[in-house]
Amino acid sequence: MADTSPRTDTSTDVDHDDKNQRHMFLVCSSIQALPVAVVPSDSSDRSKEKTGDQKTLSRLAQNREAARKSRLRKKAYVQQLESSRLKLTQLEQELQRARQQGIFISSSGDQTHSMSGNGALTFDIEYTRWLEDHNRQINELRSAVNSHASDNDLRAIVDGIMAHYDDIFKLKSAAAKADVFHLLSGMWKTPAERCFLWLGGFRSSELLKLLSRQLEPLTEQQLVGICNLQQSSQQAEDALSQGMEALQQSLAETLAGSLGPSGSSGNVANYMGQMAMAMGKLGTLENFIRQADNLRQQTLQQMHQILTTRQFARALLAVNDYFSRLRALSSLWLAWPKE
Incomplete structure (x- = not known):
């Protein structure tokens, strides 16, 4: 009895251990059969956060640089406008001095323009x-x-x-x-x-009207000469005025001819052709100025011929x-x- 009792206890313990081992094996097998979920590590999160922060900082740096360049461009533009304004003011002042003194000196005073x-x-x-x-x-x-x-x-x-x-x-x-x-x-x-x-000057006919009342007494021949001179001057002025109006109308039509239906410029060839024609017509302006001055010059010369020296002297003073x-x-x- 004493010999068999311990062996019986040992057998029971072994069976119990075997059961436990088989249970643990089944549990482990079940755990291994389950799908494994991948969980990001803390180092990966930190890496992504660091990358995001770098992109944000880069964008902020780019924005700051763009804003800085924009401020510089704006500052340069304002300085350019201010410089142009100062130059224009100086030019106006120098021109005014030239008109008053007959000379044109630079604002620095060290050289003439x-x-x-x-x-x-x-x-x-x-x-x-x-x-x-x-x-x-x-x-x-x-x-x-x-x-x-x-x-x-x-x-x-x-x-x-x-x-x-x-x-x-x-x-x-x-x-x-x-x-x-x-x-x-x-x-x-x-x-x-x-x-x-x-x-570009005075009307000879209007000036003759003003002078006729300042030159009395005049002989009958002088009165006729002044009257004829006034009429011929008026006719010449009317002809030049009509020519100028015709030129302006022709120029306007030429410029309008280069516009498309919507008001925008047409093709380049047509546009350049019309502008070339307009430039040619503008060239006749110089001829109008020359003819008007010739009329003024001839009026003075004919007055000199009609009037006596003393009368013409009085006429020059009146003018x-x-x-x-x-x-x-x-x-x-x-x-x-x-x-």
């Missing part, structure tokens, strides 16, 4: 000098008339003034070749003078006084307080 490349500015300066010389000659003529100088003395002064008028017509002819629009605009004249401007008053009126208007 070259006028060869700017026909309009060159003419303005030359006209200012011409006007100063003209005023000096007129003052000399006024003194001679008031002092009752001899006809020979008056004739010498009058001839000098007529030669001086020839100079301004030559200057205007050269200016028309350089910039005909500047002469037509009358920007070289004062505002009140521009109000009566006709093809000068008229334009002087227009310039004075312009100065008063510009100085008048605007509210």
Whole structure:
């Protein structure tokens, strides 16, 4: 009995262990048969977060760089506008000084500007000098008339003034070749003078109307001569005005012919052809200016022939006084307080 009892207990324990081992085997097999879920590790998450942060930082850096460049471009554009404004202001100031003094000095005061490349500015300066010389000659003529100088003395002064008028017509002819629009605009004249401007100057017929009342008494022959001169001047002015209107209409039609149905430019060949025709028509403007100045010059010469030397001297003084008053009126208007 003592021998068999321990063996029986051992057998029972072995069977129990076997059962446990088989159970554990089945459990392990079941676990191995289950699908395995892949769970990302913490290092992978950190790697992806790091990559995302780098892309965000890169985009932010690109945005900052683009904003910086945009600010630089805007700053450069504003500086360019300010520089252009300052240059324009300086140019206006220098032009004003040129008109007042007859010279054109740079704002730095160390060198004079070259006028060869700017026909309009060159003419303005030359006209200012011409006007100063003209005023000096007129003052000399006024003194001679008031002092009752001899006809020979008056004739010498009058001839000098007529030669001086020839100079301004030559200057205007050269200016028309350089910039005909500047002469037509009358920007070289004062505002009140521009109000009566006709093809770059005064109307001879209107000037004769003003002078006829200042030159009395006139002989019958002189009255007839002045009346005929006024009529011929009026007819010539009307013809030039009609020609100018025809040119403007023709030019407008030429430019309109290069437009498409929608108002946009047509094909390139047609557009360039129309613009070439328009440029050719603009070239005739110079001829209109020259004819108008020739009419003014001939009017002065014929007045010189019709009137006596003393009468013509009085006529020159009256013409000068008229334009002087227009310039004075312009100065008063510009100085008048605007509210």
